[in-house]
Structures are given as structure tokens and as C-alpha cells.
Amino acid sequence: MHATDLHLEPNEASDLCRVLSPDELARHGWDRAFVTVLDETTAEDALALLVHSVGAALDEGWSARRIHADAGLSAGKTEDAEACAARDGYVYLLGSQFGKKAGPLSAKRSWIARVAEQSIAGDGPVSMEIVRFRFGLHRAVNDALADVDLLPVGRLGRQAYVEATIARGQLKAKSWDGTVRATDHPINIEAAEFRANGNLLLGLRYPVTADGHPVLVELENVGELFDDPDAVPRCGNVWILGDAGSVEAPVGLRALDTRGDDVFDAVVGDLDASGKSATVLADHPEGARADSEHIRFELPPEAGGVVGSKVVHHFGDVRRVEGVAVDDEGHAHYVIDEEGHVALRTLVFE
Numbered sequence: 001m002h003a004t005d006l007h008l009e010p011n012e013a014s015d016l017c018r019v020l021s022p023d024e025l026a027r028h029g030w031d032r033a034f035v036t037v038l039d040e041t042t043a044e045d046a047l048a049l050l051v052h053s054v055g056a057a058l059d060e061g062w063s064a065r066r067i068h069a070d071a072g073l074s075a076g077k078t079e080d081a082e083a084c085a086a087r088d089g090y091v092y093l094l095g096s097q098f099g100k101k102a103g104p105l106s107a108k109r110s111w112i113a114r115v116a117e118q119s120i121a122g123d124g125p126v127s128m129e130i131v132r133f134r135f136g137l138h139r140a141v142n143d144a145l146a147d148v149d150l151l152p153v154g155r156l157g158r159q160a161y162v163e164a165t166i167a168r169g170q171l172k173a174k175s176w177d178g179t180v181r182a183t184d185h186p187i188n189i190e191a192a193e194f195r196a197n198g199n200l201l202l203g204l205r206y207p208v209t210a211d212g213h214p215v216l217v218e219l220e221n222v223g224e225l226f227d228d229p230d231a232v233p234r235c236g237n238v239w240i241l242g243d244a245g246s247v248e249a250p251v252g253l254r255a256l257d258t259r260g261d262d263v264f265d266a267v268v269g270d271l272d273a274s275g276k277s278a279t280v281l282a283d284h285p286e287g288a289r290a291d292s293e294h295i296r297f298e299l300p301p302e303a304g305g306v307v308g309s310k311v312v313h314h315f316g317d318v319r320r321v322e323g324v325a326v327d328d329e330g331h332a333h334y335v336i337d338e339e340g341h342v343a344l345r346t347l348v349f350e
Contacts (some may be wrong), residue, residue, distance in 0.1 A: 006064040006335075006342045008048055012039045013342040015083045015191060015255050016323030016335045019049075019091060019117055028121060029054050034325050035091055035120070036335050036342075037081035043093055043113045044071040044128050046081035049120055050335075050344060058331065058346045067120050069128035071113070078130060080109040083192035085200065085256075090114040092200070092222070097138050098188040101278040103160030104168055105186055107176060110135050112225065131225045134176040135165075137233045141202070142184045144217050144235040149210045151250060153185055154283020161186035161279070188280075190322075193256035193264060195299065198222070199236070201264070203253025206271050206280055206287075212250030213306075214241045214268055237304035241297060244268050244309055249289040255324045255334075262299045265312065265332070267292060267321045292321040294332060294347075313347055 006013075013036045020033045032052040039046065045068055053061035071078075082096040093113045099105040110133040119126045153162065162184055169177035191203025199218040208214055216239040224231045245251035245268065255267040271287030272278035281288050297309035313332065315321055323335035332347040 004059060004062045004344045004346075006048075006050065006062070006344055008038060008064055008066070008342050013037070013048070013335050013337060014039050014081065014322045016325040016333065017084045017086050017091070017193075017257065018325050018327070019086050020121055024118065024121055026054075031055075032327055032333075033121070034333065035084050035086070036323055037084050037093055039080050039082055039096075041079070041081075042071075042076055043078040043081055043095070043111065043130055044069040044075055046093060047091070047115070047120065047126075058348060062344060067115075067126055069115055069126040071128045071130050074130035074132065077132065078108055078111045078113070079106070082188075082190045083203070083256075085192045085194055086117055087194040087198070089117050091117050091120065092192070094189060094192050094202075096188055096190065097133070097135075097141075098186060098206075099161055099165070101272070101276055103157075103279060104164035105135070105138070105161050105180065107132070107134050107174070110137060112137075112222070114226065129226055133233060134174075135179040137219070138184070138187055139179050140219070140233040140235040141187050141204075141217050142181075144238055145185065145207075145215070148215065148238055148240070150185055150207045150215075151210050151212070151284065153207075154280075156279050157186060157283050188252070191253040191256040191266065193258050195258075196260065196262050201239075201256060201299075203256050203266065205252035205254060208245060208250045208252055208271065209240055210247075212245040212247050214244055214251055214253045215239070216241075216253065239299060239304055240306045241266075241268070241295070241309050242306040244293075244295060245290060248286060250284070250287055251290040251293075254292065254322060257325045259326065264297055264299070265324050265326050266295050266297065266309075267324050267334070268295055269293070269319060269321060273320070291315060292319050294321075294324060294334070
């Protein structure tokens with residue numbers, strides 16, 4: 001496993017996705033390029049490009065650059081980027097849809113954005129489109145999960161995330177008042193990747209099933225959300241990774257990657273970081289037990305259900321694995337949050 005320190009500020013990196021065509025890479029003298037997102041800032045300042053020089057060893061030749069975008073009237077109105085994915089010439093970013101560890105849910109975290117993929121490699125301006133959901137995706141995911149037996153929301157989580165958000169919407173007469181309902185689960189999206197059919201597969205870190213298995217939900221109308229200002233998110237298939245996690249050590253999704261088909265690489269791990277007064281762990285202390293693992297699974301054409309997975313790599317004591325991308329040679333790259341810096345690690349399969 002090769003490790004490379006990336007000098008990025010702020011230091012909370014999340015997710016990883018491959019970008020740029022072979023021709024575009026060659027023009028810049030690169031052989032690999034990935035995007036990651038930084039969650040302690042607004043969407044327009046959340047993108048970072050990680051590139052590797054042609055001919056360099058995998059533990060050398062890496063550099064990182066911040067990408068600053070113009071978000072127009074939406075500038076400054078978003079936070080907590082947690083997932084990224086690329087398709088059809090765009091790089092997409094997604095907010096967590098969650099809240100701070102003590103709640104409540106935050107409308108500033110309820111959004112999706114995109115930039116033109118080709119624009120991130122140059123020195124010119126990068127324009128960003130942002131769609132603010134105002135809990136519309138929270139609503140769509142909760143509706144899709146209505147028939148899934150989920151880990152119950154604990155008393156503290158119910159108060160901090162659900163009841164406090166509802167009360168805030170009513171007190172301040174928010175436009176989204178009524179979108180969050182008393183029976184809802186707070187959702188924390190930390191992974192996203194496109195299926196072959198164009199649906200965006202959302203990986204939930206929380207909630208998980210009552211048996212501790214991770215859950216994925218398909219967002220069906222990504223393009224429509226950007227084309228029609230009146231469009232609302234529409235979610236369909238729900239998938240459960242039935243052999244990952246357990247009641248004793250539940251796991252959620254941390255990262256997703258695919259090479260264009262319906263075979264996915266994923267990172268799964270704990271439900272929240274321990275030692276940071278997370279409300280989720282106060283209700284469910286078992287949610288801190290799971291180690292991080294790189295797994296692989298395939299989705300069939302059927303309409304949702306339980307699928308199996310296989311373990312590719314176990315990370316041992318390394319817990320904050322935030323992103324995975326598998327290159328054309330089959331080597332797995334991971335972005336990892338470590339104390340005071342962000343690390344890119346490469347697992348070389350001989």
C-alpha cells in the first residue's frame with residue numbers, strides 16, 4: 001500500500017471519482033486524475049483535483065489543486081459536500097442531506113451541484129450549477145425506504161434531527177416546512193455513483209437496516225433536476241448489501257466507484273466517528289464498532305432487493321477511509337482523513 005500526503009485545506013476530504021479522458025490526461029502530462037470533495041466549505045470551494053504524472057511511480061508524482069467555481073446566486077448557500085460522481089461530461093457533487101452531530105438537519109446540506117468535467121483541468125473559470133433541495137431529497141429517500149425495516153431512530157436522534165427540524169421550519173415559516181415529517185429517518189449520504197441506466201446510486205452511511213446492513217437508493221431524475229426548476233427528486237429502487245454489517249456492528253456506505261457497468265466498488269464502515277459526541281452513536285453505540293472495508297458488488301436489472309458482496313481489502317486500524325477509485329490497471333486508490341492531513345493511498349494488485 002503506497003501512501004501520499006495531499007496538502008489540502010480544509011482537511012476533511014470525502015469520496016473520490018475518476019475524471020478526464022485519456023486524450024485530456026495526455027495533454028497535461030498525466031496518466032490518472034481524480035476528484036475529491038472537501039466538506040468544511042461551500043460547494044463552490046469544495047472541489048479538489050488529484051493528478052499523477054505520466055511515468056512516475058505510484059508512490060510518487062502526485063499533486064493536488066483546489067478548484068474554485070462560480071456558483072452565481074447560490075454562492076455561499078451550501079455546505080458539507082460528501083459525495084462526487086462523473087457522467088456524460090459533468091462532475092456532480094452532493095451534500096450529505098444531514099446535520100451537525102448534535103442536529104438539527106440543515107437545509108444548507110440539502111443540494112446537488114455539477115461542473116463541466118473538461119473545465120476542471122484548465123486554468124480558466126469554472127461555472128457551477130447548484131440545485132438546492134430544501135429537504136426534497138430527504139423526502140424522496142424516506143418515501144423510497146418506507147417498506148424497509150430500518151434501524152430505529154433513537155430517542156436523542158428523534159429529538160435532535162427530526163423534531164428540532166420540524167419545530168424550526170414551523171417557527172421560522174420556512175419554505176420547506178412540512179417536508180420533514182415526524183416518522184422520518186434522518187439520512188446521511190456519503191457516497192454516490194451512476195448506474196449504467198443513468199440513475200444516481202446514493203450510498204447511505206445512515207440509516208442502515210435493522211440487521212445492520214448498508215442501504216443504497218437510486219435517484220432517477222438527475223438531469224431533470226438541472227433542466228427544470230420545478231422538478232423534485234424522484235427515488236426508485238432500494239438495494240441492501242445483505243452480507244455486510246451485522247446487528248452487533250452495523251455498517252454504512254462511505255464511498256462508491258464503478259467503471260461504467262453495474263459492478264461497484266465500495267467502502268463501508270462505522271455509522272459515525274467515535275469520540276465526537278455524535279447523536280447517532282449516543283443512541284446506537286454499536287454503530288462505532290465496524291472496521292472499514294473495501295467491498296465489491298453487482299446490481300442486477302431487477303427492481304431493488306438484497307444483493308451479496310465480497311471483501312476486497314480490510315483496512316485494519318485505518319478507519320476514516322472516505323473514497324475509493326479503481327484505475328484502468330485495477331489498482332485501488334483511497335482518500336483517507338488522517339489527523340492534520342489528507343492521505344491518498346494506492347493498493348497495488350500484482
